[in-house]
Amino acid sequence: MIRLNNLCYQYKNGNKVLKNLNIHIKSGEFVAIIGQNGAGKTTLLKQLNGLLKPSQGTINVCGLDAAKTKTSILAKKIGFLFQNPDHQIFCATVYEEIAFGLKNLGISHEDIEGLVNRAAQRVGIDQYLKTDPFSLSKGQRQRVALASVLAMETDVLVLDEPTTGQDYSEGLEIMEIVKDLNKRGKTVIIVTHDMELVAQYAKRVIVLQKGSVLEDGPTEMVLGREESLALSNLQPPQAYLLAKKFHKQGFFKDVYRVEEMLDEIISYLDGEENACNG
Amino acid sequence: MIQIKGLSFLYNDSKEPALNNINLQIGEGEFVGIVGPTGAGKSTLALCLNGVIPHFLHGEFYGEVKVDGKDTVENDCARIAYSVGSVFQDPEAQIVSTRVEDEIAFGLENLNIPRIEIAARIKESLEMTGISDLRDYSTTQLSGGQKQRVAIASAIALRPKILVLDEPTSELDPKGSLDIFNTLQKLNKEYSITIVVIEQKIQLLTEYCSRLVVMEKGSVLLDGPTRNVLANQEILQKIGVNSSPVTRLAYMLKKEGLYQGEFPINVEEAYLVVSKVLSEKRR
Numbered sequence: 001m002i003r004l005n006n007l008c009y010q011y012k013n014g015n016k017v018l019k020n021l022n023i024h025i026k027s028g029e030f031v032a033i034i035g036q037n038g039a040g041k042t043t044l045l046k047q048l049n050g051l052l053k054p055s056q057g058t059i060n061v062c063g064l065d066a067a068k069t070k071t072s073i074l075a076k077k078i079g080f081l082f083q084n085p086d087h088q089i090f091c092a093t094v095y096e097e098i099a100f101g102l103k104n105l106g107i108s109h110e111d112i113e114g115l116v117n118r119a120a121q122r123v124g125i126d127q128y129l130k131t132d133p134f135s136l137s138k139g140q141r142q143r144v145a146l147a148s149v150l151a152m153e154t155d156v157l158v159l160d161e162p163t164t165g166q167d168y169s170e171g172l173e174i175m176e177i178v179k180d181l182n183k184r185g186k187t188v189i190i191v192t193h194d195m196e197l198v199a200q201y202a203k204r205v206i207v208l209q210k211g212s213v214l215e216d217g218p219t220e221m222v223l224g225r226e227e228s229l230a231l232s233n234l235q236p237p238q239a240y241l242l243a244k245k246f247h248k249q250g251f252f253k254d255v256y257r258v259e260e261m262l263d264e265i266i267s268y269l270d271g272e273e274n275a276c277n278g
Numbered sequence: 279m280i281q282i283k284g285l286s287f288l289y290n291d292s293k294e295p296a297l298n299n300i301n302l303q304i305g306e307g308e309f310v311g312i313v314g315p316t317g318a319g320k321s322t323l324a325l326c327l328n329g330v331i332p333h334f335l336h337g338e339f340y341g342e343v344k345v346d347g348k349d350t351v352e353n354d355c356a357r358i359a360y361s362v363g364s365v366f367q368d369p370e371a372q373i374v375s376t377r378v379e380d381e382i383a384f385g386l387e388n389l390n391i392p393r394i395e396i397a398a399r400i401k402e403s404l405e406m407t408g409i410s411d412l413r414d415y416s417t418t419q420l421s422g423g424q425k426q427r428v429a430i431a432s433a434i435a436l437r438p439k440i441l442v443l444d445e446p447t448s449e450l451d452p453k454g455s456l457d458i459f460n461t462l463q464k465l466n467k468e469y470s471i472t473i474v475v476i477e478q479k480i481q482l483l484t485e486y487c488s489r490l491v492v493m494e495k496g497s498v499l500l501d502g503p504t505r506n507v508l509a510n511q512e513i514l515q516k517i518g519v520n521s522s523p524v525t526r527l528a529y530m531l532k533k534e535g536l537y538q539g540e541f542p543i544n545v546e547e548a549y550l551v552v553s554k555v556l557s558e559k560r561r
Contacts, residue, residue, distance in 0.1 A: 036452075037421060037450075037451045037454065038421070164449075165448055166478075167314075167478060168315075172518075233451065233452060233453030237523065238481075238522060238524050238548070239524075241545045242545050242549060261527055262531070265552060268556065269536070269555075269556070
């Protein structure tokens with residue numbers, strides 16, 4: 001679905017931001033890209049939508065050479081949701097906002113209506129189609145922005161810090177929608193600093209450090225790489241740190257979510273009980 | 279240090295009050311975290327503390343707000359600024375100068391502080407925030423966390439007794455966020471500055487604040503020592519306020535009937551909680 005081969009990028013001032021990236025993301029994956037500010041995460045995303053072209057190496061997005069493809073063509077393949085919904089919202093009604101990208105693609109009115117309704121329903125804002133998006137709450141506006149992206153029916157969805165600036169339940173709503181989309185086959189790439197969110201949703205984690213890939217693997221593996229995470233000023237989730245404290249005593253396997261920690265505790269206690277009864 | 283009595287505020291053109299009968303007393307040297315869902319009135323409350331409400335943002339204002347003994351209606355913003363320093367979400371939006379030193383001098387110059395005094399204050403506030411080495415830096419070459427600490431240094435250069443911060447870490451990565459809270463802790467412990475911080479990152483709030491105020495729909499829903507507030511897990515989850523994973527774990531253990539006692543706020547405390555659960559069952 002997405003393949004980066006020896007991709008390098010340097011800004012005109014000579015600053016090398018991306019160094020020799022080799023990343024292959026398959027259809028249906030849920031990938032989190034993490035790393036501290038300045039690690040090159042945003043620059044990498046701009047390669048995916050064609051806003052920046054690689055200095056060296058190649059990038060292939062859904063079968064297209066992103067370096068040679070117009071951004072408008074790439075936009076049909078890969079949808080972007082940014083941190084601040086207000087940077088991407090500008091129409092007078094929610095309907096127009098969701099329809100905007102579709103109109104640009106030259107889709108017929110009837111088809112647009114169907115696509116807009118479907119996207120609005122998917123994110124639960126269909127009752128607001130005639131409303132001015134700026135009269136909605138920030139969490140609702142983020143869902144409008146998400147609906148605009150979904151209406152394009154791209155195979156890949158990229159989210160840059162989608163929960164930042166939102167309160168906990170708003171962030172959770174967005175993530176649950178994204179999780180469901182992924183279940184139905186959409187490829188999801190998310191950039192975030194929130195390790196609890198990574199543990200909860202991502203299946204694969206890529207750690208970027210100074211423009212290079214420091215770690216790339218299943219979430220369970222990467223979140224346990226404390227040294228690598230520390231290099232990026234990140235910490236494993238609390239559940240992992242807690243379970244690890246018991247490893248010396250021989251208790252508990254590695255866990256990443258508190259729900260798993262609870263299961264570990266309960267199964268340990270059950271085991272003790274059985275041992276006593278036996 | 280802060281006395282709020284029967285405070286209600288209704289923005290012009292708005293039907294619902296943003297604040298609805300708020301009563302809050304905050305003593306000198308407290309480190310208070312304010313949390314709540316969007317639209318709870320947290321930012322409006324912050325604007326009432328630095329006098330922006332009612333002096334610049336207008337609406338119907340009821341009740342009384344006193345900061346450092348000054349009534350915010352009777353005193354203008356400049357006078358309140360001697361008592362209350364403010365820091366907001368986006369450091370870019372508050373930095374006006376190209377050099378760090380000039381940025382900190384800016385507020386002092388506006389208040390007609392003598393030149394020699396200004397130099398001393400710059401040195402002092404850079405030291406207090408741990409960024410003395412950034413004095414000659416261009417403000418454009420700073421990281422987000424550094425910029426936010428410059429904003430804090432500028433605010434405390436006026437030697438306020440109270441610092442009010444509205445989501446100061448929302449634009450920052452985990453390291454930058456931690457730097458800010460370590461700076462706040464230092465200002466609080468070593469210089470007895472009263473800190474009021476609005477924040478969504480609940481792990482930071484629970485580890486650093488001694489008191490939590492939970493707001494919802496313009497009212498104070500919960501208020502007390504951090505641990506006591508966290509004990510209200512049903513209410514917090516119902517209104518959509520997250521808790522640290524270790525706090526949630528303790529709540530799950532409680533629901534399973536495996537644990538009774540205080541809620542842990544960090545991994546070390548959670549280790550003791552889980553150890554207790556394991557050993558009690560073993561006996």
